[in-house]
Amino acid sequence: GAVVSQHPSWVICKSGTSVKIECRSLDFQATTMFWYRQFPKQSLMLMATSNEGSKATYEQGVEKDKFLINHASLTLSTLTVTSAHPEDSSFYICSARDPSGRADGELFFGEGSRLTVL
Amino acid sequence: ILNVEQSPQSLHVQEGDSTNFTCSFPSSNFYALHWYRWETAKSPEALFVMTLNGDEKKKGRISATLNTKEGYSYLYIKGSQPEDSATYLCASSNQAGTALIFGKGTTLSVSS
Numbered sequence: 001g002a003v004v005s006q007h008p009s010w011v012i013c014k015s016g017t018s019v020k021i022e023c024r025s026l027d028f029q030a031t032t033m034f035w036y037r038q039f040p041k042q043s044l045m046l047m048a049t050s051n052e053g054s055k056a057t058y059e060q061g062v063e064k065d066k067f068l069i070n071h072a073s074l075t076l077s078t079l080t081v082t083s084a085h086p087e088d089s090s091f092y093i094c095s096a097r098d099p100s101g102r103a104d105g106e107l108f109f110g111e112g113s114r115l116t117v118l
Numbered sequence: 119i120l121n122v123e124q125s126p127q128s129l130h131v132q133e134g135d136s137t138n139f140t141c142s143f144p145s146s147n148f149y150a151l152h153w154y155r156w157e158t159a160k161s162p163e164a165l166f167v168m169t170l171n172g173d174e175k176k177k178g179r180i181s182a183t184l185n186t187k188e189g190y191s192y193l194y195i196k197g198s199q200p201e202d203s204a205t206y207l208c209a210s211s212n213q214a215g216t217a218l219i220f221g222k223g224t225t226l227s228v229s230s
Contacts, residue, residue: 034218044207077230097215106164109154110221111160112161
């Protein structure tokens, strides 16, 4: 199956700093990637849809200026948490759709990144 | 906005027991229902993708059914093994190509 790699797995940073999370499709091209966030005991919540070569589409309530998404190539999408604060501490995970292009295709996930902001 | 609910939140069974979980979702404008298995420290992996009412899919000891008219899906595990211990996620979409909306998951623990 398709492989998605996410880095870093976990990161601790000071309040006010920015953190970049990378999501790579290793053996296929992903025109669309999805970024999810999960708080403890909650479901995976969609933050934004990342589209190669165009602006990301953000879900309601997600600040686009705080969570910068760049999808500059068909194999890499990045999420940058700018001026991170403790309330941004969460588990962030990316996914890409089945490379066959089927609209109902399964998602392939990265390993996720746990962010802790001190 | 889709609201996907899963129950139970967690359960603990003995090796060899059979078990099942429930996923409920809005039946209006339904497009697809996904089940994922998420082991600790690993990536979620797809088990099934179902789109048609009455769909039944099977993979080894795990099977799933879908009722789109009433908005629910069941996941069954026959003869649970310790390696089945994981969180099982259900997700639904209401339009082709749109992102999935996930439930909170059911965490299964199987003891030997």
